[in-house]
Amino acid sequence: MKFPDPSAKRAIPAVDAVLNxxxxxxxxxxxxxxxxxxxxxxxxxxxxxxxxxxIMDQVRQRLSRLMQSRIQRVINGTxxxxxxxxxxxxxxxxxxxxxxxxxxxxxxxELNLESGKRGGRAVYLEHNLAVLCGSDxxxxxxNCAAALVxxxxxxxxxxxxxxxxxxxxxxxxxxxxxxxxxxxxxxARLREVGTTNRTTVQDYVRAMGASTGLVLRVHRSNFFMxxxxxxxxxxxxxxxxxxxxxxxxxxxxxxxLIHTDRALGIEHEPMPSESLQAGVDLVCFSGDKLxxxxxxxxIAGKGRVVSALKKHPLYRALRCDKLALASMQACVDAYLxxxxxxxxxxxxxxxxxxxxLQCRADAIREAAEKSTxxxxxxxxxxxxxxxxxxxxxMDSIVLELRSATRSAAELSxxxxxxxxxxxxxxxxxxxxxxxxxxxxxxxxxxxxxxxxVGQMC
Ligand SMILES: *Cc1c(COP(=O)(O)O)cnc(C)c1O
Numbered sequence: 217m218k219f220p221d222p223s224a225k226r227a228i229p230a231v232d233a234v235l236n237x238x239x240x241x242x243x244x245x246x247x248x249x250x251x252x253x254x255x256x257x258x259x260x261x262x263x264x265x266x267x268x269x270x271i272m273d274q275v276r277q278r279l280s281r282l283m284q285s286r287i288q289r290v291i292n293g294t295x296x297x298x299x300x301x302x303x304x305x306x307x308x309x310x311x312x313x314x315x316x317x318x319x320x321x322x323x324x325x326e327l328n329l330e331s332g333k334r335g336g337r338a339v340y341l342e343h344n345l346a347v348l349c350g351s352d353x354x355x356x357x358x359n360c361a362a363a364l365v366x367x368x369x370x371x372x373x374x375x376x377x378x379x380x381x382x383x384x385x386x387x388x389x390x391x392x393x394x395x396x397x398x399x400x401x402x403x404a405r406l407r408e409v410g411t412t413n414r415t416t417v418q419d420y421v422r423a424m425g426a427s428t429g430l431v432l433r434v435h436r437s438n439f440f441m442x443x444x445x446x447x448x449x450x451x452x453x454x455x456x457x458x459x460x461x462x463x464x465x466x467x468x469x470x471x472x473l474i475h476t477d478r479a480l481g482i483e484h485e486p487m488p489s490e491s492l493q494a495g496v497d498l499v500c501f502s503g504d505k506l507x508x509x510x511x512x513x514x515i516a517g518k519g520r521v522v523s524a525l526k527k528h529p530l531y532r533a534l535r536c537d538k539l540a541l542a543s544m545q546a547c548v549d550a551y552l553x554x555x556x557x558x559x560x561x562x563x564x565x566x567x568x569x570x571x572x573l574q575c576r577a578d579a580i581r582e583a584a585e586k587s588t589x590x591x592x593x594x595x596x597x598x599x600x601x602x603x604x605x606x607x608x609x610m611d612s613i614v615l616e617l618r619s620a621t622r623s624a625a626e627l628s629x630x631x632x633x634x635x636x637x638x639x640x641x642x643x644x645x646x647x648x649x650x651x652x653x654x655x656x657x658x659x660x661x662x663x664x665x666x667x668x669v670g671q672m673c
Contacts, residue, residue: 224265228256234275241279251278284633291658291665293631293640295612295650297565298470298602300390302639304504304511306655308559310546311509318542325538337535341545345514348473348551349499350489353519355526356503356512356544360467361398362534363500363513367465368402370525372429378407380423380462382415382447385434389469389603395434404429413441417448417456424460431457433466433496435486440607454495463497463521470604471501471514473551480566482600482608488516497521503540505602508562509547510540565652566600566610573613573651576659580615580651583663587670589627590618598652612652617666618645619673630669638665 229237234252241248255275259265266274292302307315328335336342338356345354357363372379379399386408388394396406407428409419420431433450448456450466457464472485485506488499498521503512515522525531536544550559557567577593584591596614599606617640619627624642631638631647640647654662 225260227265227268228259229268229271231256234272237272238275238279243279243283247282248279251275251282288636290632290637290639291655291662292653293615293638293649293651293662295596295598295614295641295648295653296601297562297598297653298505298600298604299653300602304502304602305508306561307510307543308508308547308550308561310550310559311543314542314546315539319539323538323542325541338541341541341548344545344548344552346516348548349492349514349516351492351499351516351518353522354514354516355522356514356536356541357531357534358513358536358540359504359511360469360500360502360513361393363515364395364398364467365402366525366528366530366534367498367500367515368399368404368430369530370521370528371463371465372402372404376427376429377403377405378423378425378428379404380407380409380420380428380431381434382410382419383408384410384412384415384441384445384447385432385436387434387436395467399432413444414446415448416446417452420448420453421456421460424457424462428460428462430497431462431464433464435467435469449494450491450496451494458495464495465498465500465517466491466496468499468501470505470507470602471499472506472604474556474563476506476605476608479557479563480610482566482610483605485605488514492517502602503544503547506562506600506604507547508556508560510536510543512536512540512544561655565655566598568652570595570611570613576654576656577613577615577651580659580663580666584666584670587667588619588673589666589670590620591666592616592618594648596648596650598650610652612650614651615649615666616643617647617649617669619670621673627669627673630672631665634665634668636661636665638662 231252252275255278290302292299298304326334326337342354357366386396399406407423409415409423454464468486472487476482477484491499498515498517500513500515503509503514550556556563558564581591581593594614594616596612597609598612600608624645624647627647628640628642631640640649
């Protein structure tokens, strides 16, 4: 066994020396010192002590990785509109100014201005959400997963612990989030019915009994099934469950608040109002998927149930903060005013005509003419993303970049680590930037980023 050479240990620089040599770093000094200490400590544990340059490089690399991990804006060139890794829905200008207005000041969050007494937290938002969803009543919690937890906690009691759910809907939705696991973690007992591809009303009926707390329908996300596939229409399921006085809840996932077929020319995404009209007791859906608002879980349905949910002790742990409420309030009002195609970026991006994208692409290519990169404008396809409408694609326009000296993989790393970072996709030896997911106000920054990367080649 070899022991570290004590004289080599003496060659390890002091924290102050490293700090001085680093020069200006855009991080709090305490953080820089902490990173240096850890790095030097790990070197001290090693048998071979690296040279000073290598030590400095390692420290710089750690600091730069840390810097990059800060939440920062990025330009989304992926062509996936609702991209969970990129923060899902960008907020519209009204939502953003609501954040500043309410976040930077006091507000009447829980004050009834007329009586001067304590008031409800989200009276206005809940009222207008109910109008928008065509429901008796509505509320919001932290996200759709939280909505499911709360709903299951409410309906599934010790003597009625069962959630009846189709085997075709026991799905995983990105990021290791599995519907069956969240149901079980909420204390429910799964009563799986049917098969992966086919579940009939009779399957549900046979499973519904004295121990059933609720029947749950989950809108399939991230994938679609084709061929020998069957699931009962929600109306039939509601009729069957009603006979046994068992509540039906539908987790719509993204929850479209516009007719995606009529307004966007893609397939129809079920709307909360449709499920509620069909008689389900509650629907839940995410605020930051197709709705295009803040992270939230919307619950809409029967007034009696929504009130009970709000009285559940867990509600307090799952409720939204004032920023989410303020932002959702602006988003909901944009829909109610019929202004979603201009005020809700997700909807604007999905509805912008290809011609407009073509113009922007041509302008960017022209502005980046001096770039050493080969830039061309091509047609492409955008996806909705966020587990919404997995089959639906929209025509789009992409900028294709190619370098004579760098691989597409290298180019895309340079774009991602630039300022602001640009997230693109790779196809063969080209990097592709879909303009449908680039906000129009970012065209200039995108042009600058392309020019900057070109200079490195
Ligand atoms: C996305 C999704 C969820 C989770 O929503 P979050 O708001 O991310 O918690 C739940 N159910 C379905 C069907 C979904 O698509």
